[in-house]
Amino acid sequence: MPFDAFTHPTDANARRARRKDARPGELLAAALDLFVEKGYAATRVEEVATRAGVSKGTLFLYFPSKEELFKSVVREHISGHFATWSEEIEQFDGSSQDMLRDCLQSWWEHIGATKASGIPKLMMSEARNFPELGAFYRQEVVQPGSALVARILQRGITRGEFRPMDLEYGVYMVLAPLLFLSMWMHSLEACGDPTTRIEPEKYLSTQLDMLLYGFSAGSTAPDDTPHLKLEQSTQ
Amino acid sequence: MPFDAFTHPTDANARRARRKDARPGELLAAALDLFVEKGYAATRVEEVATRAGVSKGTLFLYFPSKEELFKSVVREHISGHFATWSEEIEQFDGSSQDMLRDCLQSWWEHIGATKASGIPKLMMSEARNFPELGAFYRQEVVQPGSALVARILQRGITRGEFRPMDLEYGVYMVLAPLLFLSMWMHSLEACGDPTTRIEPEKYLSTQLDMLLYGFSAGSTAPDDTPHLKLEQSTQ
């Protein structure tokens, strides 16, 4: 491509451009780790810088303050899979039960098993100290996410696969266990003996079963219950 | 006044004893509020003292450090209704579905609707900074609580009311939504517009329904579904 010729790899502009992205990226990653691990206040900016391999001064070259760094961390990890997921929902043509299974599976792959799983803990811990961020998170994450799940449930109801329900609260039943799982992983599980460990595969399988058929004896799952299989237990 | 006679004003020992209990009580209450609201690090001991109506120096008369104050706050609010609950389970003789309903209802009354609902947020936020507290919480709350729920589920399975399941993960399905609810109330819900508000009654009803029958169309609840009714929507 002729255009590429202009910005030859040795082209200083390109290199600088990459820098501009690279350095903050490492800082944001380090900051996410530490904020999740210790909370906002207990995290020292110098530690963030050190972990990112730069000096304290450099951090302030990219983020005007600790608060802005925090906001950037949250925003960074929200860019979102919503567009992709929305697409997938649109084009899915299996049963709604399968859809729900895919939903949990995809959440684990793209959120639960990644660093992004630390964000909910961050938000829950700090939302009251950063109300502006709380609003941002509600608008950018909670609402779109709820909407996606609501579409799945609505589809199931429409197709006669799910029974009628209050969609808003039905959505919570899908999301609450997921969010609880990610918070657990970054709090009690991360600080204690490994006996506390939740195995995501079992956990999500159980959730799927429960969501579909509940615990009552009569409502046992048919043999063709969607089977959830996670690719990797991560990290 | 006969009651006053017991704690006779000239009885210095008695007075001091009461004091020792009374003052820390106010301090612990103030501290719980603030720790839940702002997190451990962002809470100033002076603010705690002021809110409790005493001076900063007095606080250190009762708690040797901020850290000990924090630990006391958590310990204090964990005293636990486990003995009572255990008793209730022992003597319950209705269906296991009803038992589950009573369980949610009781949790709301004694935990969810009280200040104790702030503890889970505190633990999730600070467990990694206070691993000792995390262990304590697991031992004193998570395990006994899980055991109680496990007994309910086991009873249902034994009596043929619930289908067989992995008890450990079944318990999570009961507890995760409850813990999520309390965290939500003290984070995003507490910092933003009231549209985010979760109505506990609806939320818990939905959870009960889901737990028992799931979402699938075939497994609709029978007419005698246990109906959950909360006494008061709190505070």
Place this chain on the structure above:
Amino acid sequence: MPFDAFTHPTDANARRARRKDARPGELLAAALDLFVEKGYAATRVEEVATRAGVSKGTLFLYFPSKEELFKSVVREHISGHFATWSEEIEQFDGSSQDMLRDCLQSWWEHIGATKASGIPKLMMSEARNFPELGAFYRQEVVQPGSALVARILQRGITRGEFRPMDLEYGVYMVLAPLLFLSMWMHSLEACGDPTTRIEPEKYLSTQLDMLLYGFSAGSTAPDDTPHLKLEQSTQ
């Protein structure tokens, strides 16, 4: 001891009251010295505290910020001799020449020879960085001071002792050399070899002569020229 009896050691309130005044007083004195000596920016709050015999933290107990400390320093030294001076002018009944002599003499005694002489340097150096303070100074010091001198000049004109003149600029002729003297003392004179030293008595005598009779040969002073004699060259 009779002296101790007055400030009875057991009177906690009285002692505390004195404290409240005493501590800031020492801090303000130390701050004035240092601000005059090194300028606002180059002065370290810790140095101010140390010179006042307290810790850095204590300084912030009395002044919420370095900026407020600076403002307080300027305000403190402005309370002013204006009331007294105004009175003196009112009741003076000698010649206006004598009045002018007394004016210079009094300025030296109460301002020039005291720490207050550092304030003009401070204001000249920092007014552009603290416009609000500049306005305050103009209003509280420059204007009242100019008004006083203007009254003296006007009286002389009215009584036929001084020739008619533009009062506003006449006032500058009285004040400019005084302000220059105080700035000189706190800048070049304070940093260099003693040969630069201006002797206030000679300086002010010369100024008085010039103000009254100028340099021209014809206008020599009569034998009864008011003679200026400073009490002490201070410090």
Place this chain on the structure above:
Amino acid sequence: MPFDAFTHPTDANARRARRKDARPGELLAAALDLFVEKGYAATRVEEVATRAGVSKGTLFLYFPSKEELFKSVVREHISGHFATWSEEIEQFDGSSQDMLRDCLQSWWEHIGATKASGIPKLMMSEARNFPELGAFYRQEVVQPGSALVARILQRGITRGEFRPMDLEYGVYMVLAPLLFLSMWMHSLEACGDPTTRIEPEKYLSTQLDMLLYGFSAGSTAPDDTPHLKLEQSTQ
């Protein structure tokens, strides 16, 4: 154009030579502005560089440190009109009163109305932090300047136009109001409402009158008083 021919574009040496002079010139000008405006400490080298249209790094190519930059600024603007003035004095053959008038007029034209008028403020503000500069200023400016004025006064005395006086302090009477004027312009006048403005022409006229004849009624100026007229009230 013949002049251009000298600095032929292909002559690298010439170009570099010009650069060496040109770039620092802009930097010194920018630095003078900012140092006068905000003081030494509050002036950021980056701001100086930006205002001069170069990068921060470039500034350090020409000046090894902020301190050296400051010293250069002061030195640069002290080059002095002393040779010219000395010449003028030598060749002047009017009255000493006229000489004094020309002196004030020339000071205004070459110092007061130019950026050099900021130097006295700088020296007064920073002399104690840069004693070396203070000494330099005394040697290069104060002493030659005083000597010039002293020559004028001495001439007047010798010719019987001025009355005998202590020359050293007589000189201060000439210089103090001038230095005060330039400090005023760069401090209180520069930060506040325009009502504070001193009109140089009136101010200097008044000073001249006072210097020659004083304020006393008997010593009114003869009709042939030298009349001071400034060419431009600057900027």
Place this chain on the structure above:
DNA sequence: CATGAATGAGTGTTCATTCAT
């Protein structure tokens, strides 16, 4: 027992200075 003045280690932030490109 209660106070609140005093402390000083610790933190976020700035900015002169360096140096690889």
Place this chain on the structure above:
DNA sequence: CATGAATGAACACTCATTCAT
């Protein structure tokens, strides 16, 4: 020669903790 990213020493300010009264 010019740049601007990177540095780290230095500073203003905070706050848990102490202790004399």
